[in-house]
Amino acid sequence: MKQFFAGLVGLFVIAACEATSTTNFSPVVINQGVVANEGLTIKAVDGSFELRGGERFQTPFSVVAWRGSCPGFKGGQDSELLTQYTAAKNCGSKAVTIELDNGEKLYGVLFLGTALRSSTGPSAQSYYVTIPNGRINEALNGNITVAYEKVKWVSSWSDGSRSNKNWYSWVLWMSSVPL
Numbered sequence: 001m002k003q004f005f006a007g008l009v010g011l012f013v014i015a016a017c018e019a020t021s022t023t024n025f026s027p028v029v030i031n032q033g034v035v036a037n038e039g040l041t042i043k044a045v046d047g048s049f050e051l052r053g054g055e056r057f058q059t060p061f062s063v064v065a066w067r068g069s070c071p072g073f074k075g076g077q078d079s080e081l082l083t084q085y086t087a088a089k090n091c092g093s094k095a096v097t098i099e100l101d102n103g104e105k106l107y108g109v110l111f112l113g114t115a116l117r118s119s120t121g122p123s124a125q126s127y128y129v130t131i132p133n134g135r136i137n138e139a140l141n142g143n144i145t146v147a148y149e150k151v152k153w154v155s156s157w158s159d160g161s162r163s164n165k166n167w168y169s170w171v172l173w174m175s176s177v178p179l
Helices: 002-017 085-090 133-140
Strands: 032-035 041-044 050-052 056-058 094-099 105-112 126-129 145-156 162-175
Touching: 032 050, 041 105, 085 105, 085 162, 094 162, 105 133, 126 145, 126 162, 133 145, 133 162
Parallel strands: 032 126
Antiparallel strands: 032 056, 041 050, 041 094, 094 105, 105 162, 145 162
């Protein structure tokens, strides 16, 4: 019996020594951004906003998707992210059209995420929406494609350790048919 209690005390000591997270996960709205692609316009299907290429914009909406608060939206590599537009829509992302300067039109889902108090760098303060031409061409050719930017944040622990992480500040899924 003494060995059992000694083992139990040992487990409590080990548990008490484990580092706990001190990361500030409070969401912070990113208030502004710019669409870098000249001649490209992103319009909400519901008519609530329009983002024009080459112009700054005030953030029309934001989605909190940190720590599982947006079920089904988990990010990952591009191939994993491609299938998560429905989950993103269910959490407040917006159905959009993407109008190109040549008159062609794509359909998409736009996620504008929040940063964290522990976020760092320019993408924690402003969205820089830039869509590579290759991604636009993939969508025009009938594929679902995705473009995004990540925001950096610092994971900190009670033992003083820290590690750099990242998450999505914005994501745009695109297709030649409505998503």
